[in-house]
Amino acid sequence: MAILSKIRERSMFLILVIGLALFAFVLDPSTISDFFSASKVNEIGEVNGETISRQEFAEALDAYKTQTGNRVSEMQAAKTVWSNLVRQKVYKTQLEEAGITVGDADIMNTLYETEFIKNDPRFQTSGMLDKSKLKEFLATIKEENGADWRNWQNYMTSLKDNLEKTAYDNLVAAGLGASLKEGETQYLTENTKISGKYVYVPYTSIKDDEVKIGQSDIQKYISKHSQDFQVEASRDINFVKFDIKPTIEDENTLKAQIARLIDDSVTKGNVAVKGLKNTTNYADFLSENDSDITLDTNYKFKSQVPQVVAEQIFKGKEGDVFGPYKDAGHFKLSKITKITQLPDSVQASHILIPFIGASSADATVTQTEESAKKTADSLLAVVKESKGNKAKFTALVKEFSSDKGSVEKGGFYDWFTYNTMVPSFRDFVFEGEKGAVSVVKSAFGFHVIKIDGQKNFQPVVKLATFGRQIQPSESTEDAVFKNAETFALALTNSKNFEEVVKEQKLTSQTAVGLQSLDETVSGIGKEREIITWAFDKEVEKGMSKRFDIEGGYVVAILTGKTAKGLMPAEKATAKVRPILMNERKATLIQAKIKGTTLDEIAKSVSVTVKNATDVNLQSPTISGVGYEPKVVGAMLNAKENTVIKNVIGDKGVFAFEVTAKKLPTTLPNYDSYRKRLANQRKNKTFQMYEAIKKSSDIKDNMSSFYGI
Secondary structure, X not given: OHHHHHHHHHHHHHHHHHHHHHHHHHHOOOHHHHHHOHHHHHEEEEEOOEEEEHHHHHHHHHHHHHHOOXXXXXXXXXXXXXXXXXXXXXXXXXXXXXXXXXXXHHHHHHHHOOHHHHOOHHHEEOOEEOHHHHHHHHHHHHHHOOHHHHHHHHHHHHHHHHHXXXXXXXXXXXXXOOOHHHHHHHHHHHHOEEEEEEEEEEHHHOOHHHOOOOHHHHHHHHHHOHHHHXXXXXXXXXXXXXXXXXXXXXXXXXXXXXXXOOOOEEOOOOOEEOOOOOOOOHHHHHHHOOOOOOOOOOOEOHHHOOOOOHHHXXXXXXXXXXXXXXXXXXXXXXXXXXXXXEEEEEEEEEEEEOOOOOOOOOOOOOOOHHHHHHHHHHHHHHHHHHOOXXXXXHHHHHHHOOOHHHHOOOOEEEEEEOOOOOHHHHHHHHHOOOOOEEEEEEOOEEXXXXXXXXXXXXXXXXXXXXXXXXOOOHHHXXXXXXXXXXXXXXXXXXXXXXXXXHHOOOOEEEEEEEEOOOOEEOOOEEOHHHHHHHHOOOOOOOOEEEEEEOOEEEEEEEEEEEOOEEOOHHHHHHHHHHHHHHHHHHHHHHHHOOOOOHHHHHHHOOOOOEEEEEEEOOXXXXXXXXXXXXXXXXXXXXXXXXXXXXXXXXXXXEEEEEEEEEOOOOOOOOHHHHHHHHHHHHOOHHHHHHHHHHHOOEEEOHHHHHOO
């Protein structure tokens, strides 16, 4: 009965759904299949008619994340995976048309040549790769069909993708050679030196306000050059950021609280509490008083102490307390617990004896901790008996030490500073005396250490430092929230964004060109929620919203929506206007140029004739003008002693007359230039792929995977 009741409740909804589907069918019968088909919903893209499904993308994404150890962000991973899937399908089409197939045998042969597989003991016999062992291993994990097999499948798929790419690139590159004649032409083009005279009229000779460029001109230009102005869908926002930061009042309150911890006090329950000045149990003191800094028992040189109190501390004595002082976002108290002299650097030699479980232990280590200690003690006795015999120590290092980095140097480490070694090793060599020998245990095993040298002794201190992070108070957080809400409320009441910013004396920022798969908003940081909101189809220009971000709030307003396709004229203005400006100025300059000789031309535009000596295309720079490859190219191809005018360059309009062309020395052959040309062409695999991709039919709706 409960089920029937639910059906009755939903009956009108079902009738409405069916009615909408039938209405859509009347308008376009093909829509009825889309309406009830899950295939369209499950597609997020298409390449040359081949679908990329949500499942395929999700599986590839999971595999990539596993492969990278989740060290990349979600959006970075998504973009990489999408790019890989598109590339695979683009190459697949090309390979099919070329009749090339990458089979299992090709993949296995590549596996056999992979270094980590050849060096894996599991797949070796007598130190050499045993193909049968690898095949047996793959067959076993395939039978189990667990995570290991899926990882290997992913790896072999990536091998196949790379093989397909390499096969296609090699196929194309085989046809991209170069002839000796092309090599000779390249040599002559690069090294022919041209001399002559020229007249140069810069674009800057005409004021910008003499040229009128309207939005219609910009629109015509981008329509004519539409291929250069294709853009992805994007959004623009303006925003105000409300940071929750501690105020001066917050800092003063915290400073006063910490100051009360210096001397002894009595609680309301009449319990005596020791302050930092009189306590001796520093770890308990830090813990009981909620220090945000743990106890550091290392010695500190003057450069390692907070510089705001370094001078005072190194003039102080044991038991002195300093602070509260502000350092690294904390208010701190520091007490000197010990003062001594230490060298700033030492030399030492050691023999490392690892044991099972030590950080340096590999599969060859069989000694227990107890037996390793006995070995180290035995070696210590031998070293002491040898009384500093360097050759003896070196021989023991080579026979017993597992520290590969120092074995060839007789276990010797040249001058190193205080924080270079692990604590137990460091404490012995810095606090002991030169020539002392001992056994010291560390995470790496037992060290037989000999102190070879110490220098630059200077004062050091041990400090017990209490610290609290400077954070905003609850009242400060409330005040910031209130300010953000007040601003957001003003916008919802249809007030102008910039007017409210001005009224409330705030600072606004812009983020232009946000794309659907971006994760970072300039000026804010990683805030995917803001981007998702900006792309919501229900959000229109002028709508605003308050967002909670790390350390504060953001109130954003959507100011622009750009659809995928041709860039709007207003967004192309910054790029197109300078181009059109120079084109119009070039036309005006050309109209002023009169005469048939360079002197006449120069006089007509009120400039002088200048000389150009030994210019060439390898470095197409004209003295007094700058980089002008188009003009130098025109000079290279011009007839000598002929005036050429109205040549449009990057910086202005030119007229020139070439007086001499100095050809380079003839070479015995031009094979080196031919090879260079051929290699340049063959190395353009990225450009080849981009060209193929451009000609492919790619439908990208990957952002729908993330709800956009």
